[in-house]
Amino acid sequence: MLAERLKMGFSVEELLQAEELKDVKLISGERGLDREIKGVTIIEAPDIVKFIDGGEVLLTGLYAFRSCTVEEFKVYINELTRKSVSALILKRGRKVENADTKIHLLLEFSETHGIPILEVPFEFSFRDIMSLIMEHLFNEEVTRLKYFKTTYDNFAALALTPDSKGKGIENILDVLAKLIRNPVAVFNQNMSCLASTDGAGGELKIRKDAVPFEPGTYSNYTYLKQNGEVSQCVIQVKMSFREKIYLVVSEVNQPFNTMDSIAAESAITALRFEFSRQYAVTELEKKFQNDIMHNILNGKVHSIGELQKNTGLLGVEIDGCYRVIVFGMKNESSAKGDFKARVKDTNVLSTAIFAHISDAKIHNDLDKIVVIQKVQKDQTQEEYRREIKEVAEQVQAEVSAYNKYLKVKAGVGRLVEGIINLPESFKEAKEAFMFVDVAGEVSEDGNSRAMLFSDLGIFKLLCQLDDSSMMLEYVPEGLQKLYNYKKPQRDDLIITLKTYLDRNQNLSKTAQDLYVHYKTAAYRIEKITKITGIDFDNANEVLAVRIGLVVYKMIENYNKDFI
Known part of the structure; x- marks a missing residue:
């Protein structure tokens, strides 16, 4: 029978x-x-x-x-x-x-x-x-082979089906969850949830007691099992354009087994294809968006019709209120010519900015990030100043988690009404950006990360100059003599002068800040007076020296790479 x-x-x-x-x-x-x-x-x-x-x-x-x-x-x-x-x-x-x-x-x-x-x-x-x-x-081995082909064909068909709603990843996870009868989620290398099914949870932390396990079938991926409120199977997948992703199965209904791993392997193939597709589309959109933003920011739009078309493609309101922000970084640990490292650092910066600034369009401009931010017209200057400085701190914290040697800075242009006026705000943002390092030296905390152009005061006039010889006209003759002083102690004298002025000409506090003896600080001030002829009792002359110190810092910044 x-x-x-x-x-x-x-x-x-x-x-x-x-x-x-x-x-x-x-x-x-x-x-x-x-x-x-x-x-x-x-x-x-x-x-x-x-x-x-x-x-x-x-x-x-x-x-x-x-x-x-x-x-x-x-x-x-x-x-x-x-x-x-x-x-x-x-x-x-x-x-x-x-x-x-x-x-x-x-x-x-x-x-x-x-x-x-x-x-x-x-x-x-x-x-x-x-x-x-x-x-x-079939027998057991053939069953696994047939099941693999079946699941592979299902996921292949799903991956190749046009997805106009941007739900490709969600659809793949939905199918996998039904096959293995457990919730699933996928996370990026930063442990941020990219998509999940019902019951999967949106957080992932690899526990110290997580242990590797063999899924019972050949795999190129690393499988981990970890226990918690719900046991999880975590599959680490290296990607071509990302460091890795994590496919997480929560064992809510039944333990993860060999047949489940076969389905998961097929789902991962489909996920890799979908991520690659999304990455290619995103890069194309970024390139397209970058070109449009470059033309608008640099005033290369020559008609209202062209402006309306570009703003429509960019997805912004032509009559909205905007500010332009220029972000950049300094890597205190990398070589100046390490271009690949700078590109990678800039991508990290771009991701951090995108996470913390809403209603913004982001443009990669070599090693800077230019942001067009939609703002409220009735927002006060003080409210916005607090907001942008808080954003700069959040971006700095996220970037520091990636590399503690990266220092973020930002320059902010004034609010403008209408896209047509963005070039004006962009120019101001670049000038404020160039002034951030100078502002850091003259500010109380010495660590200013964000500078608004409207806060530059008298230094707005200096930002209009791009000729070092013209800038020197704003430096007192005596201070020029100090900077031209050729002896080895020149740098010590300049630092002592800055500190002395910051401490309201208090020698005791100056000595404490410089970690030198009081007599050493007094000797240096006496030496400075002899070289420069500065009258420290003349308030106008002291103010001129303060401005001159800032101008010298600006000249240094004009003559080097700023990031």
Whole structure:
């Protein structure tokens, strides 16, 4: 009898007689119950028809056809006829457009071609049906191979299906969660959740007691098991354009097993393809956006029509209120000519800015990041100053977590109304950016990260100069003599002068700040007076010296790379 069954093959009627499927109902196509079952697959994308060989039992909740029209659905049904499938197993409950009409068409298709349609309760697992069918068809090793091909084809069809709604990653995770009957989530290398299914949670922390484990099948990825409120399987995946991603399975319903790893491996292949696709699209959009922003910021838009077109493509309001911010960094640990390191650092900066500035468009300008930020017209200067300095601190903290030697600085232009006036704010932002280091030296904390152009005061006039010889006209003659002093102690004298003025000409505090003896500080001031002829009792002359020190710092900045 057993030999006869093997010869005749496994039929749909025998499948219905299985104890595990006692709740399954035949709703159409009774005359096709003797059809031989040669395989089984899940319809999670309409194009799955291209990947089947014929004789399969197809499992569907119609979710793959949720958005297609009735006419498109008829085309898919006709494709099934050519492949001569054995049966369809239907699960209702998911929201599908024109569901009743589509089910009616399936029933007509079933009766016309003698293909049975079976209905299972919504809570029933498709994977259990797949396992049951495969156990009848193959031994354990072949079952795994067939299951791999089945899942691979499903995910391949899903990955190749056009995704106009940007839900590619979510769709892949949704299919995987249904196959393994556990919630799943994917995280980037910073442990930020990129997508998840219900019950997966949005946080990931690799525990110290996490242990490697073998999934029972060949893999290029690292598997970890860790215990917590819910046991998790964490799969580390190296990517080509990212350092890594983590696919996390939470063992809410059942332990993660070898069959689950086979499904996960196929899902990872689809995820890699989807991430690559998204990355390529994002890079193209960034390049396109960069070109538009470059033209607007540099006043290269020559007509209202062109301006309207560009703002439409950029997704900004032509009459909105905006500020331009120029961000940059200094890496105190890398070599000046290390271009690759600077590009990588700038990408980190761009990501941090994007996370902390809302209503903004970001433009990569070599080793600087230019931000067009939409702002409220009625926001006070003080409110905005606090806001941008807080943003600069948050960006600095995030960048420091990546590399403690990176120092962030930002220059901010004034508020302008209308995109047409952005070049003015951009010019001011660049000038404020150049002044940040100088401001750091003259500010009380010595560590100013953000500078508003409107806060520059008298130094706005100096920002208009780009000729060192003209700038020197604002430096007192006596101070020029100190900077031209050739002896080794010149730098010590300049630092002593700055400190002495910052400490309101208090020698005791000056000596404390410089960690020198009081007599040493007094000697240096006496030396400075002899070289420069400065009268420290003359308030106007002292003010001129203070301004001169700032001008010298500006000249230094004009003559070197600023980041």
